[in-house]
Amino acid sequence: MTDAPLIVTSDLSVGFRTGSGLFGKALLKAVDHVSLDIRKGSFFGLVGESGSGKTTLGRALLKAVPMTGGTARFRDGEVDYDLTTLSGPSLKDYRKRAQLIFQDPYAALSPRMTVRDIIAEPLEVMGLTKTREETDARVRAIAAKCRLNLEHLRRFPHAFSGGQRQRISIARALVSGPKFIVADESVAALDVSIQADVLNLLKELQRDLQITFLFISHDLSVVAHTCDHVAVMYLGRLVESAPTRRVFAAPRHPYTKALFSAIPSLDPDDRGRGQKLTGEIPSPTNQPPGCKFHTRCPYTIARCRTEEPALEHPGDGHEVACHRWRELQETTVA
Amino acid sequence: MTALIEVSNLTIRFRTDEGLVTAVEDVSFTLGKGEVMGLVGESGSGKSVTAKALMSLNARNAVYGEDSRITLHADTGPVEVLKLKTARELKIVRGGAISMIFQEPMASFAPAITIGRQMVEQLQLHGDMSKARAKEISVEMLDRVGISDPARRFDQYAFELSGGMRQRAMIAMALSTRPKLLIADEPTTALDVTIQAQVIDLMKDLVNEFHMGIVFITHDLGVIAQTADKVSVMYLGRLIEEGPVREVIRNPKHPYTRGLIAALPKLDDLDAPLTPVAGDIPSPLERPAGCVFHTRCPKILGEVCRTALPGDTQVNPTHRVACHLYPPGGPA
Numbered sequence: 001m002t003d004a005p006l007i008v009t010s011d012l013s014v015g016f017r018t019g020s021g022l023f024g025k026a027l028l029k030a031v032d033h034v035s036l037d038i039r040k041g042s043f044f045g046l047v048g049e050s051g052s053g054k055t056t057l058g059r060a061l062l063k064a065v066p067m068t069g070g071t072a073r074f075r076d077g078e079v080d081y082d083l084t085t086l087s088g089p090s091l092k093d094y095r096k097r098a099q100l101i102f103q104d105p106y107a108a109l110s111p112r113m114t115v116r117d118i119i120a121e122p123l124e125v126m127g128l129t130k131t132r133e134e135t136d137a138r139v140r141a142i143a144a145k146c147r148l149n150l151e152h153l154r155r156f157p158h159a160f161s162g163g164q165r166q167r168i169s170i171a172r173a174l175v176s177g178p179k180f181i182v183a184d185e186s187v188a189a190l191d192v193s194i195q196a197d198v199l200n201l202l203k204e205l206q207r208d209l210q211i212t213f214l215f216i217s218h219d220l221s222v223v224a225h226t227c228d229h230v231a232v233m234y235l236g237r238l239v240e241s242a243p244t245r246r247v248f249a250a251p252r253h254p255y256t257k258a259l260f261s262a263i264p265s266l267d268p269d270d271r272g273r274g275q276k277l278t279g280e281i282p283s284p285t286n287q288p289p290g291c292k293f294h295t296r297c298p299y300t301i302a303r304c305r306t307e308e309p310a311l312e313h314p315g316d317g318h319e320v321a322c323h324r325w326r327e328l329q330e331t332t333v334a
Numbered sequence: 335m336t337a338l339i340e341v342s343n344l345t346i347r348f349r350t351d352e353g354l355v356t357a358v359e360d361v362s363f364t365l366g367k368g369e370v371m372g373l374v375g376e377s378g379s380g381k382s383v384t385a386k387a388l389m390s391l392n393a394r395n396a397v398y399g400e401d402s403r404i405t406l407h408a409d410t411g412p413v414e415v416l417k418l419k420t421a422r423e424l425k426i427v428r429g430g431a432i433s434m435i436f437q438e439p440m441a442s443f444a445p446a447i448t449i450g451r452q453m454v455e456q457l458q459l460h461g462d463m464s465k466a467r468a469k470e471i472s473v474e475m476l477d478r479v480g481i482s483d484p485a486r487r488f489d490q491y492a493f494e495l496s497g498g499m500r501q502r503a504m505i506a507m508a509l510s511t512r513p514k515l516l517i518a519d520e521p522t523t524a525l526d527v528t529i530q531a532q533v534i535d536l537m538k539d540l541v542n543e544f545h546m547g548i549v550f551i552t553h554d555l556g557v558i559a560q561t562a563d564k565v566s567v568m569y570l571g572r573l574i575e576e577g578p579v580r581e582v583i584r585n586p587k588h589p590y591t592r593g594l595i596a597a598l599p600k601l602d603d604l605d606a607p608l609t610p611v612a613g614d615i616p617s618p619l620e621r622p623a624g625c626v627f628h629t630r631c632p633k634i635l636g637e638v639c640r641t642a643l644p645g646d647t648q649v650n651p652t653h654r655v656a657c658h659l660y661p662p663g664g665p666a
């Protein structure tokens with residue numbers, strides 16, 4: 001990992017127009033002024049409330065949904081792309097460099113294609129190889145990295161288990177030689193053993209091929225074990241961002257704290273011990289003023305209801321957006 | 335506890351281009367009223383296929399074993415699920431007495447109609463109910479699963495919701511008919527843990543309120559520990575261990591169950607490497623003879639494991655395991 005960022009966003013926003021009827025179309029701010037740096041070669045974890053905009057942020061960075069505000073840049077060696085305006089040949093080039101690993105290894109693979117054809121498809125669609133021999137060679141090389149053998153390549157996906165299918169999806173995502181991969185819940189459907197296997201594989205690829213990952217997950221133990229850095233989102237906003245060990249050792253934002261305390265314990269006698277969040281979950285089309293977490297936060301004060309906290313950079317690399325984080329750090333045990 | 339559903343010798347094969355593929359083999363279990371059973375196991379071990387069989391929902395290329403039986407004890411008396419044929423006969427299990435939350439939320443919503451219309455239609459299908467009343471119940475359920483602004487979400491399409499909201503909408507739809515048996519296939523994987531806790535609490539309330547039985551399929555052993563009364567573990571189509579949740583998690587017997595628990599990422603030691611169960615899962619086209627786990631088992635005893643199928647051993651009256659390490663009648 002180096003200190004140079006691969007992705008830099010500044011006030012990145014994505015809005016959707018939704019609904020119809022009496023009130024006209026409401027604007028839904030799915031991603032709201034998010035500024036973050038993803039360092040080259042890092043395994044960047046993105047967690048948060050469901051519906052907080054994680055998938056939308058990932059899709060915006062892959063240019064699969066339009067950005068409606070702010071900027072995003074991609075810098076890799078000789079290229080420096082402004083993702084907000086990217087088009088034509090540069091966009092085509094970017095598609096080679098940035099890829100998505102699908103969440104569902106069952107749905108993502110066409111049942112009528114052999115594994116070889118599934119992995120080869122991006123090369124053919126993007127016109128990256130000239131001959132069948134060249135395609136075959138690249139498919140074989142990447143399949144070997146993902147521990148699939150020649151015999152596997154001739155088969156159809158239904159002959160494979162979930163973990164093997166996930167490795168097929170990974171091979172397909174990697175075959176064009178990308179530098180940036182968005183992995184959206186890509187181990188969620190796997191049992192813990194296969195999950196461990198796939199995570200080890202992703203980490204190996206990160207090291208050997210210098211790939212940068214944006215890893216979206218609800219599984220905090222998985223994030224703790226694999227990511228170098230964790231960012232937490234709530235209702236479209238980035239509320240905390242820090243190196244993994246720091247966040248897990250001493251979370252600063254009340255939402256992050258609630259999240260950690262709700263991790264289901266493996267001890268059946270621990271039932272109902274976690275801190276429960278109460279209060280209204282705000283509607284994304286009608287967001288509360290002030291801090292967006294104030295309707296559920298146990299530490300809300302008057303100021304929280306009117307003034308939105310900015311993301312602070314206290315200088316120790318542990319960013320947080322909360323008016324009270326300093327006093328809470330002093331008064332509560334982490 | 336009175337039995338709600340009894341499954342005996344369930345075997346499911348699929349006709350495919352490459353021949354008959356065995357997905358589930360000789361699985362038996364009983365679920366009581368108000369009981370929550372966690373179903374865990376390897377990806378592809380047959381959990382979803384088993385669950386779908388309870389509603390007779392498997393694809394048309396499925397072939398059930400001749401002595402396979404699924405008996406549902408409905409209010410009107412016992413029903414042999416696998417003998418139901420016509421749509422009218424099947425109505426009792428599909429959405430009436432049994433509701434299912436599917437693993438793929440997108441698949442259970444029709445893309446071209448709103449979430450709300452779909453919920454209302456389903457409610458009206460099962461009971462005499464006015465549209466207004468059905469809408470009222472639907473909005474209330476959306477609210478209970480933690481969907482904000484439920485009246486607005488009611489008029490949205492599935493693709494407009496985030497993964498977790500879609501999953502909650504599906505949970506709301508499944509619970510709105512107040513089923514006797516709820517089959518929940520990975521219902522909380524797309525949810526953040528705070529919402530997950532809320533959904534789990536809601537399910538527990540409903541177990542108490544309606545004495546609903548739940549088959550809960552998940553890879554998250556933490557969720558199982560927090561919700562289930564008992565756990566069944568599957569590997570390559572076979573049920574290899576079953577017992578009370580405390581025992582199976584604290585004192586697992588089968589080498590596969592032990593491997594599964596050891597593979598969990600532990601939050602209290604971030605430096606510990608992740609340790610998958612070694613070896614590759616055999617292809618469903620090449621099922622191992624003898625014990626299905628023998629190609630990967632660290633405790634393999636030798637020839638007996640490679641050739642003889644281990645029978646069930648009761649390590650105590652409620653905990654059983656299928657492994658030659660525990661000979662029937664021997665010390666556990």
Ligand SMILES: Nc1ncnc2c1ncn2[C@@H]1O[C@H](COP(=O)(O)OP(=O)(O)OP(=O)(O)O)[C@@H](O)[C@H]1O
Binds near residue numbers: 028496
């Ligand atoms: N195509 C779309 N049209 C309208 N609204 C959308 C669309 N896609 C996403 N949204 C909305 O944007 C918000 C953020 O959704 P997103 O899928 O990014 O959340 P998420 O953080 O990935 O959640 P989850 O953890 O549940 O997957 C949600 O309120 C969702 O309903």
Ligand SMILES: Nc1ncnc2c1ncn2[C@@H]1O[C@H](COP(=O)(O)OP(=O)(O)OP(=O)(O)O)[C@@H](O)[C@H]1O
Binds near residue numbers: 190349356376381618
């Ligand atoms: N319609 C079908 N035709 C052929 N094979 C099928 C069909 N449906 C399921 N199978 C096979 O049956 C086996 C069991 O699948 P099932 O979906 O029950 O696994 P699972 O335990 O739910 O796995 P996961 O945890 O990954 O969801 C798999 O090998 C699968 O490929």
Ligand code: SF4
Binds near residue numbers: 293
């Ligand atoms: S700003 Fe106020 S409401 Fe928001 S998280 Fe901090 S204490 Fe809670």
Ligand code: SF4
Binds near residue numbers: 627629632657658659
């Ligand atoms: S029967 Fe033999 S191979 Fe199978 S789990 Fe037991 S010891 Fe291992």
Ligand SMILES: [Mg+2]
Binds near residue numbers: 054055056497498
């Ligand atoms: Mg998402």
Ligand SMILES: [Mg+2]
Binds near residue numbers: 437
């Ligand atoms: Mg399944």
